[in-house]
Amino acid sequence: MLQMGYNIARCMVNAMRTSLSFSLLILAALSSTAHAGADPAKLQTGAALFQNLCAACHGPKGQGNEQLKTPSIAGEPAWYVQIQLGNFRAGRRGGNPAEPQAMVMSAITKNLTPAHLEALALHIEKLERMHPPMPTALRDADVAMGKELFEVRCMECHRFNASGEMTFGSPPLLGLQDWYLVAQIEKFKTGRRGAFVGDPNGAKMVLSSQFIEDEHAKRSVIAYILTLNSAPADVERVFEASSK
Numbered sequence: 001m002l003q004m005g006y007n008i009a010r011c012m013v014n015a016m017r018t019s020l021s022f023s024l025l026i027l028a029a030l031s032s033t034a035h036a037g038a039d040p041a042k043l044q045t046g047a048a049l050f051q052n053l054c055a056a057c058h059g060p061k062g063q064g065n066e067q068l069k070t071p072s073i074a075g076e077p078a079w080y081v082q083i084q085l086g087n088f089r090a091g092r093r094g095g096n097p098a099e100p101q102a103m104v105m106s107a108i109t110k111n112l113t114p115a116h117l118e119a120l121a122l123h124i125e126k127l128e129r130m131h132p133p134m135p136t137a138l139r140d141a142d143v144a145m146g147k148e149l150f151e152v153r154c155m156e157c158h159r160f161n162a163s164g165e166m167t168f169g170s171p172p173l174l175g176l177q178d179w180y181l182v183a184q185i186e187k188f189k190t191g192r193r194g195a196f197v198g199d200p201n202g203a204k205m206v207l208s209s210q211f212i213e214d215e216h217a218k219r220s221v222i223a224y225i226l227t228l229n230s231a232p233a234d235v236e237r238v239f240e241a242s243s244k
């Protein structure tokens with residue numbers, strides 16, 4: 001915990017030293033382009049903002065970093081990123097001192113304008129989605145049970161293959177690391193995410209996460225979600241392994 005706190009603090013400091021002060025200058029210079037409207041300009045602005053303000057923690061390709069507890073956000077749809085950045089900015093995510101990771105994000109987004117958030121979201125969507133590996137710790141999970149739970153309790157909103165559904169506000173669950181999925185499900189279950197006024201999408205998850213009844217169910221559904229990242233041949237292998 002101490003180590004994690006230290007890492008986040010160090011990352012914050014690094015991000016601030018190497019990026020924030022410098023970037024505030026850039027922000028001023030860029031804000032005219034951010035408002036310009038043309039997509040190529042927005043993308044360029046988004047890329048510059050990302051490298052300066054986000055890459056220190058999320059990685060230059062948006063691949064995430066387990067030590068810093070940053071999710072791999074590469075390829076997340078722009079609509080979802082924008083909603084989350086708005087949630088962080090308003091403190092619906094990160095408004096609680098028990099949430100050090102989300103608080104960091106909340107602080108960062110408070111310095112950004114809606115035009116910056118839009119430009120960042122467009123850039124993140126263009127980054128290539130990661131293929132997180134099945135961690136050794138989940139190799140013995142009950143993937144078949146996870147599949148069943150997913151089909152009954154999650155698929156309605158997150159859709160077939162967990163590809164997400166914009167009209168429901170439910171994001172793809174692909175590309176996300178196992179430990180991040182665990183952490184978010186815990187946050188929803190305990191109302192540390194999704195239980196704030198003005199977060200109707202989060203509220204859906206506070207409810208839905210209650211159907212993940214115990215540790216076994218959580219491990220199983222997460223293991224199943226991770227198989228959806230694999231090439232079809234790999235999915236077969238994972239199922240074979242889990243049914244032995």
Ligand code: HEC
Binds near residue numbers: 049053054
């Ligand atoms: C100091 C480290 C740090 C920096 C810098 C940082 N983030 Fe984050 N970010 C995090 C952490 C930690 C989380 C996980 C929060 C949680 O667990 O709720 C996160 C979560 C997110 C999420 C939520 C993803 C999801 O799937 O819901 C998005 C989107 C995001 N960050 C975008 C950005 C953008 C854009 C920037 C740059 C403007 C940025 N972050 C800068 C640490 C950082």
Ligand code: HEC
Binds near residue numbers: 150158168169
């Ligand atoms: C009623 C619709 C609905 C159902 C059913 C549902 N979800 Fe969600 N889920 C959502 C919405 C909407 C969000 C976005 C929440 C937000 O904006 O913070 C979400 C977000 C998530 C996230 C956070 C992703 C991220 O990038 O931070 C995870 C993990 C997740 N859902 C897993 C599940 C699992 C596992 C199930 C089945 C047990 C499930 N969901 C069932 C609607 C649903």
